[in-house]
Amino acid sequence: xxxxxxxxxxxxxxxxxxxxxxxxxxxxxxxxxxxxxxxxxxxxxxxxxxxxxxxxxxxxxxxxxxxxxxxxxxxxxxxxxxxxxxxxxxxxxxxxxxxxxxxxxxxxxxxxxxxxxxxxxxxxxxxxxxxxxxxxxxxxxxxxxxxxxxxxxxxxxxxxxxxxxxxxxxxxxxxxxxxxxxxxxxxxxxxxxxxxxxxxxxxxxxxxxxxxxxxxxxxxxxxxxxxxxxxxxxx
Numbered sequence: 001x002x003x004x005x006x007x008x009x010x011x012x013x014x015x016x017x018x019x020x021x022x023x024x025x026x027x028x029x030x031x032x033x034x035x036x037x038x039x040x041x042x043x044x045x046x047x048x049x050x051x052x053x054x055x056x057x058x059x060x061x062x063x064x065x066x067x068x069x070x071x072x073x074x075x076x077x078x079x080x081x082x083x084x085x086x087x088x089x090x091x092x093x094x095x096x097x098x099x100x101x102x103x104x105x106x107x108x109x110x111x112x113x114x115x116x117x118x119x120x121x122x123x124x125x126x127x128x129x130x131x132x133x134x135x136x137x138x139x140x141x142x143x144x145x146x147x148x149x150x151x152x153x154x155x156x157x158x159x160x161x162x163x164x165x166x167x168x169x170x171x172x173x174x175x176x177x178x179x180x181x182x183x184x185x186x187x188x189x190x191x192x193x194x195x196x197x198x199x200x201x202x203x204x205x206x207x208x209x210x211x212x213x214x215x216x217x218x219x220x221x222x223x224x225x226x227x228x229x230x231x232x233x234x235x
Contacts, residue, residue, distance in 0.1 A: 050228025163189035
């Protein structure tokens with residue numbers, strides 16, 4: 001049997017009805033939502049740990065501070081330990097800003113910043129990286145569909161390059177704070193050795209102002225698995 005959604009029904013589904021059908025605070029507390037942005041004075045701390053099947057363990061912190069209801073300050077830092085090699089060291093710190101340029105029904109953000117060079121023994125972390133990007137999407141009470149496009153630039157005589165990441169995600173609010181997301185990170189670089197194609201899956205549980213997430217990534221170029229855990233604390 002064929003299914004047809006009336007035009008007026010589709011307009012309501014895509015339009016203003018979507019966010020109004022959700023509790024007022026669901027989007028402000030759901031810190032795994034790919035379009036999350038807090039209010040003025042909100043502090044979001046995301047602590048993660050992950051390990052790859054190649055023996056690289058990483059731990060890091062991502063911070064978002066609401067400067068007002070449309071502008072946020074971003075900070076991140078990461079450390080990795082290579083159990084099968086010598087690529088140990090820090091990435092960062094990184095500093096950036098994110099601005100909410102569109103508030104609905106289609107949400108859009110602009111962001112940019114710099115990730116400072118870390119330990120010189122880690123090739124991925126050995127140069128300052130400037131980045132700018134945009135993300136946009138739509139939130140409904142049960143799902144968020146979003147995508148980001150990010151451009152990164154390394155200005156170095158021997159290692160200089162540019163690369164572009166396209167990152168789509170579908171994020172589902174399933175039941176009583178439980179949610180799941182599936183996405184990808186498709187990277188194209190001026191240096192083909194840096195091309196990457198990630199797919200990822202995450203499962204999250206929210207309890208008030210905290211969220212607990214387990215996630216898994218697979219990268220096709222290097223045929224590498226990564227598994228991890230993330231704790232989100234919202235103050």
